[in-house]
Amino acid sequence: MSTDTQRLLLIDGHSLAYRAFYALPAENFSTSTGQTTNAVYGFVSMLINVLADEEPTHIAVAFDLGRQTFRLAEYPEYKAGRAKTPDEFHGQVELIKDVLKALAIPVVVKEGFEADDVLATLACQGAAAGMEAGIVTGDKDAYQLASDSITILYPKRGVSDLTRMTPAAVEEKYGVTPANYRGIAALVGEKADNLPGVPGVGEKTAAKWLTKYGDLPNVIEAADEIGGKVGGSLREHLGEVERNYRLNQLITDLELDVSVADTRRGEVDREALDDLFDQLEFQVLGRRLEALLGSTTEERPSADIPEPRLLSAAEFTSWLQAVDAEAPVGIATDAQFALGLGTVDSIGLAQHDDVVATDLSRLDESGVDALSRLLAEHAHLTFHGAKAQLKALVQAGYPMPWLETDTEIAAYLVVPDQRAYELTDLCTRYCGFSPGQTEPEEGTLDLALGGADAALRALGRNAWSTVQLAAALRAILADAKMVGVLDEIDMPMVTILAQMELSGIAVDLTALQGLIDEFGAQAADSAEAAYAAIGHEVNLGSPKQLQAVLFDELQMPKTKRTKTGYTTDADALADLLVKTGHPFLEHLLAHRDSIKLKQTVVGLHRMVADDGRIHTSYLQTVAATGRLSSVDPNLQNIPVRTDAGRRIRDVFVPEQGAGFSELLTADYSQIEMRIMAHLSGDESLIAAFRAGEDLHSYVGARVFGVGVDEVTAEMRSKVKAMSYGLVYGLSAYGLSRQLQIGVDEARELMDGYFERFGAVKAYLDSSVENARSVGYTETMYGRRRYLPQLTSDRRQVREMAERAALNAPIQGSAADIMKIAMIRVDAALREAQLKSRVLLQVHDEIVVELAAEEYAQVAALIRSTMGGAAALSVPLDVNIGHGPTWQQAGH
DNA sequence: ATTGCAGCAA
């Protein structure tokens, strides 16, 4: 960009704010006073980026004004059918205008016109005055304005990534000139504006026609000579197309209160801006803006990343030998891991501002030694998403590193309910710079053009970035007193999980194949019987087709509504079976059972690796409470409640012929209720656990006012359901439905419980109230979960948050205790030089592969370690079993 | 490719 050209930046405020609102999760952007700020954050973040990128000399933001526009007047259905914008959005537009005012950026509106018309007018005026104009808008109609002097900056995904739509880019994407883009839009239609186009005509067909006939009026004129089905379709919809064409034309000659000269950048009101950002609690964003406004050179933040050096094998070795043992080292690799096998080809390393990268395959022996020593001995290694990389490195022959910080996990601890923790996003958010593209652009040309080197440099940048990010996140965790959770619980877990996943668990393939055949045959039989019962075939797996059979064909009474019709879930079907006695239902239910089992065993079979074992992956940053989750396959939901289901657990066995003899399972009994007893301090409940009697009978005796041996099986099961339900925030209505009893009886049960265990109720209530006032819940070890929805005025949203607030400290403390136990078990097994190893974790249970002759020692070690993992006011009971399969090791 | 339903676990 030449410095003497004047650059005009024009932004569609409403459309960008709206995109930001939906791109950023509202629950992660809310101030302590409850103001939602996601749209403001996204908008301002986009604004900062675009100011840095475009360096405009002139700038303006347009907003829509007035409900009545000329488009609506011509077509009353314009933009109809759009969902009502949520209340959380409107207030944020005002905040955005406040920010713009402080930044001295004029806001332009014109009654009866949309923001894009205003922008089009200003852009044309600017272009006429010899300026370069950029229009930031989420409305593609603006493409029609693209020219040598006007570029459209269209947000690709979210609001952070803007595509530059020049005339060439428009032509490349749509095959037509910007002027003809209107024709494409008119033919294809725009769903968001409720402007239907020609059915069957997409961008390709539209472009073909426009190229052939020149422009849309010519296409319309020639409509009669266009053959085929689409030709007919076009003739039928000419009216709509002409209307779309009129409506999507942007107005470029509005009379505005603001002229291009008025948009010259003015003096920023720093004080107002500081106040505003304080109020919005935008710390990082404030610093980013500060950096941008403060420096006259307006250096890009990403320019701060040191340029990575690509090293030869010899250079790499000497770099490693010169590493400072006291300073953090960032590591990033291109590791991939699937089905028990990993690959890692290249590595980036960073210490201080020295960033290097190399191909691992090129390393000679001394290079491998030096890297091994770094991994084994350095005390300050930082990764982002370490576990898969550790596994791949270990399989490549390197030692298992001791890692100080995994920035993905640190970011999870800071905000545990985010969907993704991408390094780039986190750097933008917490450090105010962006390491940029983490992987080279797709496409075969890249390799030829040095894509491999670019990929190496990206690894170097990632390695450096993760060190900066670790420092930023640790500072935040220190403020929240959560460094202990990071260092003592979640970091040590990473290597333990990596080892468990590398081990995997052996399966008996013959037995597994047997189950596939058996469950498959059962499913086929039930399906046949079901078809016979109604006289025709139907896809039993399709709720929609089942509804047709049950409610239309067989005229059965309607079940509970779902979004798309009536439920056909197992409860409802069982209910219908009682009411109608129709044999179809019986066979359908049997089919559901066996097809589900078959699906499960087929899924497991698919995941057996070449070593005959299943290597699940544990996810450490998914469950908002601190639990682990398991994928590929999920080994935390293997059936156990039915006999048929339990048989699946029989295919999990110890490794054959390697000195392993049995599997051992160890689980905490009623850990969540014990935690509830501890946290509430309820004397009765604590006494119940200390008595060591059957908990549900003990509680049942209290609730029903009878002796412990007078508690019937029915009473016990009711109490059991209620006790478990309490941990989840169960209501009387929910309890009544689950137990198939009246709401009154359920209410009496709950009242009875709370009367005898008063401190439990007090604890549950105060726990929610406390979370509402501070904004988060806490486990016994300080792991937080933020729940800003606790102050929502939408009842359903608020109550959902209340139940989450009730559950999170209990579920989360249990998860913490299990993690601590696993860390200590791992250490104790090592210490005692035992060969047995932990393979699986299922929330309150671990599965251990027992080396021959080690049962007694391992059982004792695990019982005492798990039982002593936390000091509660009640004992932590551990059940242990062992046997030749997972099923038989259970108890 | 995404959404909804259904069903498994703790």
Place this chain on the structure above:
DNA sequence: ACGTTGCTGCAATC
């Protein structure tokens, strides 16, 4: 509207 936290597979929809 009415019980938390997860994952997977299928059908239907875009």
